[in-house]
Amino acid sequence: MAGGGTKSHxxxxxxxxxxxxxLPFFLVYGFFMIWPFINTVLLSFKGNGSKVNEWVxxxxxxxxLFGDKSxxxxxxxxxxxxxxxxxxxxxxxxWAGNFIIQIVLSLLLAVWFSDVRIKIKGTGFFKxxxxxxxxxxxxxxxxxxxxxxxxxKYGVINSLxxxxxxxxxxxxxxxxKWMVRxxxxxxQAWLWFGNTMLLLLSGIFGIDPSIYEAAAIDGSSGSSxxxxxxxxxxxxxxxxVVVTSLIGGLQMFxxxxxxxxxxxxxxxxxxxxxxxxxxxxxxxNFGFSAAASILLFIVTVLLGMIVMRFNTDATAPKxxxxx
Amino acid sequence: xxxxxxxxxxxATAVLSLAGCKDSGTSSGSNSxxxxxxxxxxGDSSTPAPTNSGDESVPAGDLVDEDETLSILxxxxxxxxxxxxxxFCDKTGTDKSKIKWVKQxxxxxxxxxxxxxxxxxxxxxxxxxxxxxxxxxxxxxxxLVIPMSELGITKSQYPDAYPYTLEVGTNEKGEFMAPTWQAxxxxxxxxxxxxxxxxxxxxxxxxxxxxxxxATFEATAAKLKEKTNGAVKMVATEAGLWQVKQCDKTAKxxxxxxxxxxxxxxxxxxxxxxxxxxxxxxxxxxxWSGEWWAxxxxxxxxGEFVPTWGLKGNPGSMVFNFAAGGTWQDVEDPDNPGQTKxxxxxxDSAATDKLSACAGxxxxxxxxxxxxxxxxxxxxxxxxxxxxxxxxxxDNMKEYxxxxxxxxxxxxxxxxxxxxxxxxxxxxDQFKILASEADKVNMGGTITKFDSDxxxxxxxxxxxxxxxxxxxxxxxxxxxxxxxxxAYPDLKVKD
Numbered sequence: 030m031a032g033g034g035t036k037s038h039x040x041x042x043x044x045x046x047x048x049x050x051x052l053p054f055f056l057v058y059g060f061f062m063i064w065p066f067i068n069t070v071l072l073s074f075k076g077n078g079s080k081v082n083e084w085v086x087x088x089x090x091x092x093x094l095f096g097d098k099s100x101x102x103x104x105x106x107x108x109x110x111x112x113x114x115x116x117x118x119x120x121x122x123x124w125a126g127n128f129i130i131q132i133v134l135s136l137l138l139a140v141w142f143s144d145v146r147i148k149i150k151g152t153g154f155f156k157x158x159x160x161x162x163x164x165x166x167x168x169x170x171x172x173x174x175x176x177x178x179x180x181x182k183y184g185v186i187n188s189l190x191x192x193x194x195x196x197x198x199x200x201x202x203x204x205x206k207w208m209v210r211x212x213x214x215x216x217q218a219w220l221w222f223g224n225t226m227l228l229l230l231s232g233i234f235g236i237d238p239s240i241y242e243a244a245a246i247d248g249s250s251g252s253s254x255x256x257x258x259x260x261x262x263x264x265x266x267x268x269x270v271v272v273t274s275l276i277g278g279l280q281m282f283x284x285x286x287x288x289x290x291x292x293x294x295x296x297x298x299x300x301x302x303x304x305x306x307x308x309x310x311x312x313x314n315f316g317f318s319a320a321a322s323i324l325l326f327i328v329t330v331l332l333g334m335i336v337m338r339f340n341t342d343a344t345a346p347k348x349x350x351x352x
Numbered sequence: 353x354x355x356x357x358x359x360x361x362x363x364a365t366a367v368l369s370l371a372g373c374k375d376s377g378t379s380s381g382s383n384s385x386x387x388x389x390x391x392x393x394x395g396d397s398s399t400p401a402p403t404n405s406g407d408e409s410v411p412a413g414d415l416v417d418e419d420e421t422l423s424i425l426x427x428x429x430x431x432x433x434x435x436x437x438x439x440f441c442d443k444t445g446t447d448k449s450k451i452k453w454v455k456q457x458x459x460x461x462x463x464x465x466x467x468x469x470x471x472x473x474x475x476x477x478x479x480x481x482x483x484x485x486x487x488x489x490x491x492x493x494x495x496l497v498i499p500m501s502e503l504g505i506t507k508s509q510y511p512d513a514y515p516y517t518l519e520v521g522t523n524e525k526g527e528f529m530a531p532t533w534q535a536x537x538x539x540x541x542x543x544x545x546x547x548x549x550x551x552x553x554x555x556x557x558x559x560x561x562x563x564x565x566x567a568t569f570e571a572t573a574a575k576l577k578e579k580t581n582g583a584v585k586m587v588a589t590e591a592g593l594w595q596v597k598q599c600d601k602t603a604k605x606x607x608x609x610x611x612x613x614x615x616x617x618x619x620x621x622x623x624x625x626x627x628x629x630x631x632x633x634x635x636x637x638x639x640w641s642g643e644w645w646a647x648x649x650x651x652x653x654x655g656e657f658v659p660t661w662g663l664k665g666n667p668g669s670m671v672f673n674f675a676a677g678g679t680w681q682d683v684e685d686p687d688n689p690g691q692t693k694x695x696x697x698x699x700d701s702a703a704t705d706k707l708s709a710c711a712g713x714x715x716x717x718x719x720x721x722x723x724x725x726x727x728x729x730x731x732x733x734x735x736x737x738x739x740x741x742x743x744x745x746x747d748n749m750k751e752y753x754x755x756x757x758x759x760x761x762x763x764x765x766x767x768x769x770x771x772x773x774x775x776x777x778x779x780x781d782q783f784k785i786l787a788s789e790a791d792k793v794n795m796g797g798t799i800t801k802f803d804s805d806x807x808x809x810x811x812x813x814x815x816x817x818x819x820x821x822x823x824x825x826x827x828x829x830x831x832x833x834x835x836x837x838x839a840y841p842d843l844k845v846k847d
Contacts, residue, residue, distance in 0.1 A: 077841040078842040079842050103834055103847065179643070
């Protein structure tokens with residue numbers, strides 16, 4: 030009939046224009062994402078230093094993952110294995126440290142801001158202010174904190190403490206392994222807690238207020254409302270926050286890289302990403318750099334799969350329970 | 353389904369046509385510009401490639417320009433560039449638009465990696481200004497640079513140059529790759545007021561007596577510490593000490609393809625530790641920072657080791673910053689309009705009654721700009737003229753040195769040139785002391801292309817050792833070794 034005719038006609042035109050409209054995206058995506066990715070995979074099978082054009086198979090991977098047992102203490106495979114895993118360890122430490130501070134703070138704030146009984150005034154203002162650190166450039170943040178925590182007596186904290194007679198010699202913040210790491214954890218948490226808070230807040234606002242009302246009528250305390258109602262319903266969003274933060278954290282680069290004064294980045298802040306950058310940009314070790322990138326990619330994909338899994342699992346049983 | 357296939361075909365043709373456009377666009381672009389040098393290198397009959405020709409070279413008359421512009425690669429904070437280009441253009445009547453400064457990297461350190469990326473692209477490049485620390489990296493790269501003999505320039509044309517500069521400019525094969533117009537020995541610059549107060553020193557000659565060798569230098573440091581209760585350190589930075597001591601080497605860092613820790617470097621680790629532990633230097637002060645300028649300016653340190661280019665006395669030079677001092681201020685952050693950051697802002701004028709210079713405990717050099725010729729060079733005639741203008745022509749060199757306070761790479765000239773330093777007390781002429789110091793610098797064949805990175809890696813480990821972050825010297829050396837092995841897979845690093 031006429032309806033059928035129009036339908037098929039519609040299909041033709043929509044498909045054609047549809048593909049044309051999405052074409053630019055795929056062109057850009059192919060050129061800037063797919064091709065570099067393929068190129069990185071190819072590079073990861075090639076050598077390093079003067080052997081960048083030689084095909085070495087899985088050598089970069091095996092050295093990065095398992096080291097080179099045949100060589101001495103300073104064999105290429107051994108030192109790169111150590112550097113890679115050291116970077117990985119540092120990355121996880123820096124991420125975990127920042128995430129604990131960040132999640133506690135943002136969860137607390139999100140709960141307070143959403144609690145109708147507390148009625149905080151000017152939540153809009155606070156939300157904006159707390160999100161602000163996130164929009165400052167990493168370079169500026171690093172420069173600012175370098176100034177505050179400088180090792181020398183000219184640093185903000187050191188000069189304050191010395192001038193007031195609290196300490197005699199300046200505290201070497203930047204060259205103490207744990208002090209500098211804690212500083213970076215703090216910076217990362219400070220940069221991101223606003224963002225995380227907004228995500229959690231939107232999750233909490235999604236919870237049906239009648240549940241809270243019922244709990245209040247039943248005399249539920251604040252903590253049991255939080256643990257029995259808010260947290261279980263918030264779980265998918267919470268997991269999403271954890272895993273996206275972990276993925277972002279694995280690629281942590283800017284602050285750790287920028288927190289140094291001399292020529293070379295601070296040794297206690299070597300992450301996987303700074304390892305990749307260093308060997309790609311400064312030395313001609315493209316093979317190691319590419320292999321490390323691919324390994325990082327695999328870990329990220331695995332984490333991504335886990336979050337998908339959690340998300341579906343968390344909703345599926347609930348539906349069953351409702352029945 | 354058919355429609356989908358059709359759409360895919362449409363999409364594919366669109367991609368291909370776009371790609372086609374792009375290809376033809378770039379290739380036509382490169383035909384007009386950068387592909388010419390490649391053609392000239394292979395097909396030009398006027399320059400029969402003089403391979404491995406020890407000292408024989410192309411006669412100057414055979415050199416031709418195939419391009420109008422002489423493109424010189426240099427980093428963007430190289431303050432010599434404008435002076436050189438202006439003087440060359442004024443004297444030879446060359447139009448300034450014919451000489452192009454291709455800025456690569458912000459500083460000498462950045463340029464090291466940036467040149468490589470640039471040279472592998474399509475951009476025009478005739479000459480490369482390389483820092484002494486890494487010039488060998490390019491001098492030994494046959495794919496990127498050509499020997500000076502192809503420009504008709506040979507080592508024999510530099511009988512009066514300071515010998516160490518020729519050593520820096522010669523590659524592993526013994527080919528002369530990079531001449532320079534400057535020699536860069538250094539002196540010990542000190543605060544004369546502090547020296548008078550605590551060491552009873554009136555003149556630079558008397559000061560020199562107190563720092564004439566390392567044993568005396570250390571004795572003076574100890575005396576200074578005692579007199580001032582540790583408030584004044586002998587020398588501003590450990591990095592400054594390392595700049596001086598790395599000129600002591602008697603062996604190469606790399607022998608064949610094996611990394612060798614030299615005895616002198618090993619001794620330096622002990623020396624740096626001793627200076628730190630005795631309070632003769634503040635290990636936490638790094639070079640090229642506001643703190644560095646401040647530590648000399650506010651009299652926390654007696655002095656610092658300064659090379660020729662830091663002694664010129666113009667605003668921005670090391671001695672100027674030391675003499676002027678500054679204040680920590682909140683300044684507008686250029687990267688972030690509307691926000692401020694803490695910065696040590698150097699005052700506009702420098703004190704002229706503060707600093708003096710003496711030779712110091714040993715002769716040494718730091719940096720220097722060496723001129724390499726790119727393999728893509730297509731203006732050989734002008735390039736050769738430019739190099740000879742500043743590195744061979746005595747009159748030009750004299751004028752340049754006199755005007756800018758640059759220490760020129762010619763022994764005869766430097767005996768005659770005098771300079772009234774705008775910052776040092778009484779306009780002290782640093783050239784007088786430098787001339788004899790430059791002659792004594794002898795690297796004895798120890799220069800390699802790995803030097804700048806190895807020097808940095810080694811000193812990074814030594815600094816950590818001094819700060820107590822690494823507990824023993826052996827651990828520090830092991831750390832330096834693993835850093836070096838990590839950076840250079842081509843090197844064998846043994847226990």
